[in-house]
Amino acid sequence: MTVIDFTAFIGRLATASGETILPFFRTSLGVDNKGSHDFDPVTEADRAAEAVMRRLIQANFPQHGIVGEEFGNEREDADYVWVLDPIDGTKSFISGFPTWGTLIALMHKKMPVFGMMHQPYIGERFYGDNGSANYSGSAGQRRLAVRRCASLKDATLFTTSPLLMNEADRATFSRFADVVRLTRYGGDCYSYCMLAAGHLDLVIETELKPYDIAALIPIITGAGGVVTTWEGKPAQGGGRIVAAGDPRVHEAALKLLNG
Known part of the structure; x- marks a missing residue:
């Protein structure tokens, strides 16, 4: 089947x-x-x-x-x-x-x-x-098709809320504020769908469960995007997640997250 x-x-x-x-x-x-x-x-x-x-x-x-x-x-x-x-x-x-x-x-x-x-x-x-x-x-x-974005400085970033992150992860996330073009909050699953639709470039979140992310992975990858954990591993188990429309932005985000 x-x-x-x-x-x-x-x-x-x-x-x-x-x-x-x-x-x-x-x-x-x-x-x-x-x-x-x-x-x-x-x-x-x-x-x-x-x-x-x-x-x-x-x-x-x-x-x-x-x-x-x-x-x-x-x-x-x-x-x-x-x-x-x-x-x-x-x-x-x-x-x-x-x-x-x-x-x-x-x-x-x-x-x-x-x-x-x-x-x-x-x-x-x-x-x-x-x-x-x-x-x-x-x-x-x-x-659906993601949009091209060459670098973090051109990227629109979403997260549901930094308040959902622990103190260490929130500090790591704060590195992006002065790097990306625009940071917005809210959205939950909609952020990932808007990424797949080509309206934003990057989603960074933590503490996700498998049911928070599993359905979104085939949508993002099917639209040409990338979604992994902060460590660059498969995302279906949840945890700390980074999704990007452009592989260049994903690579740059991983470097900043793990810098």
């Missing part, structure tokens, strides 16, 4: 999760804190959307594994594993901002082979398979 056999099914997962989430958005829903030290919100929308996707996967591909943010892991050593983040950007979600999305990744033998970011409120989907990446939304459909 090839990856392309799963494309329509991934679309079903996105549709079902979106239909589950939207009735909760911009309502006075309850918010729980699952963090022991920092505020790490979770809502009934997160739980309900992941539950819907899990049921569909279990009914159609009972032999597959599932890794999800809200309900843990099942058969994570299977050849095919689904990695789910029902709402990436829950803090934006509970604040009424539409810079959140549902992340759906398909792993084959521990490698991300297909990923989708679905934003049902805006009606946008970004998806890729490492070889190509595409956008579907109100503006129609088009191929």
Whole structure:
């Protein structure tokens, strides 16, 4: 069974999760804190959307594994594993901002082979398979392609928030402030999709979990970009992540991160 056999099914997962989430958005829903030290919100929308996707996967591909943010892991050593983040950007979600999305990744033998970011409120989907990446939304459909950027001094850099970094990593990140052309905060999964779409050049983050990044890797690489850990290793396990549209910017970022 090839990856392309799963494309329509991934679309079903996105549709079902979106239909589950939207009735909760911009309502006075309850918010729980699952963090022991920092505020790490979770809502009934997160739980309900992941539950819907899990049921569909279990009914159609009972032999597959599932890794999800809200309900843990099942058969994570299977050849095919689904990695789910029902709402990436829950803090934006509970604040009424539409810079959140549902992340759906398909792993084959521990490698991300297909990923989708679905934003049902805006009606946008970004998806890729490492070889190509595409956008579907109100503006129609088009191929995604990163933009060329020769150096850090020409780059637009995004991170969700330096406050999410530990003190040492925040100090390392601060080296970029005087080097890049523009630094912006916020975005969560949207930052990576805007990189794939050619609107920004660099995303640097820390403390990511596999479900925060696995779906975004095939989109970025399919659009011609590069995504690794700060050490230049594969990114699907999460941790400290750097994504760039241009390999030259990625190389320069790694040097500055490890300088």
